[in-house]
Amino acid sequence: MKFHFQSWNDTIVAQVTPNGIGAIGIIRISGVLAFPLVNTLFQSKNIEQLPSHSLHIGFLKYNSEVIDQVVLSLYRAPHSYTGEDVIEISCHGSHYILERVILILIELGCRLAKPGEFTQRAFLNNKLNLAEAESVADLIDSNTKASATAALNTLRGGFKSVLNNLREQLLTFSALLELELDFAEEDVEFADRSRLDSLIFDSIVQVSALCASFKYGNVIKNGIQTAIIGAPNAGKSTLLNTLLNENRAIVSNIPGTTRDTIEEVLNIDGILFRLIDTAGLRLHSKDEIENLGIERSLDKMQSADLIVYLFDVNEFLPYNLKLIVDEFTTKSFNFLLVGNKIDLIDRSHESDFKDFDNIIFISAKDKINIEDLRKQLIKLAIGGEIKTESTIITNVRHFEALNSLFNVLQEVLNGLRNKLTSDLIALHIRECLHYLGLITGEVTTEDQLDYIFSKFCIGK
């Protein structure tokens, strides 16, 4: 369902800058009452006749109370973020002033905006499609270059053009299909059936690439849980400190030093690794607290996206490492073997472990090969370099819709190859268009929209 400009009777207001003291705080008002209401408060000139996209300095006054000297930014419908009349008031960033202005505007007839309501109106007024609106929230949430670039790419229409392309392919397909239905009456074999086949095949390739990109998208958006696991004294806490470049965890030569898990975030080339230093694993500790720590280590290991298995190359036997690798492989864990303390040995000792894949040798203490380790972590997390310029799916909702689309496209292809009747194939194509519409917001219900926008922050 689409509304037209200014179809709401209520005018919404919210602070768009974060709470707290700053030089400037901005309040946004959107709706039919924006201009008349702000006009009653603005002393310096009558803003009703002023043009869109203009700035005006002056005093806000309510009854006899002078509230602040402010700058108004005026945007007239439909040329605004929401598509409605919008005014942004830049006040001095005092909590008192901002609250006072908002309360006055509410007293005069505005309503406090719900989370994401400005963007929801932008969507309902066709300023953005749903995927683009969601990327606004992702952009605000992003805290690395990679996640910001991916969100910005969606917002700038990268995803939209991929979806439009798919839609066009499907529409061309159904046009060809109808042509075939027309000819069927005359019992003429449709000449270019292989074109239908290749159209659907191309769509499947595109959709499966988008689905595959979700793995990276998820990593970009949520980071990667990385558990550092190993025997007591292997040097796990030392490694955590070295990677973070600070003395975060206690290090000592007493086995069993780390009791509870320690979690810190490390940014490697724009990817967030949520590093977890754990209590060293050993079978029979008499210490009850250490045993609790070991239980936590095992839990973290199960739920991690990536395990860094650290061992002391001077003490650990290849035979034992093999047992660990077998266990990890059976459980399909994503892991990296890291032999530590190479500063203490003759490096030829590394050759004892030459039969293992996914292994590197470092000294956590003397910072040897740490750059290599960082590169390996990136490689295991995302399987190479991230190309954030290409379209990457970061949103679970989009991923699910694309997955369903992928399945229906497969059915279409099978149908074509097994000579399913054209009217049945046409039904599947309609289903495909439905899933595309779920992403862009053409077939979402109001409840779904409320849910999606409720995850935004207030003021956006």
Ligand SMILES: Nc1nc2c(ncn2[C@@H]2O[C@H](COP(=O)(O)OP(=O)(O)OP(=O)(O)O)[C@@H](O)[C@H]2O)c(=O)[nH]1
């Ligand atoms: N020579 C050398 N010593 C290291 C290296 N890494 C760690 N150590 C030493 O090994 C000892 C144990 O280090 P930790 O980092 O506390 O080991 P851990 O794996 O966290 O141990 P637990 O917390 O008990 O499980 C300390 O004395 C460290 O200084 C290294 O690369 N080379």
Ligand SMILES: [Mg+2]
């Ligand atoms: Mg430790």
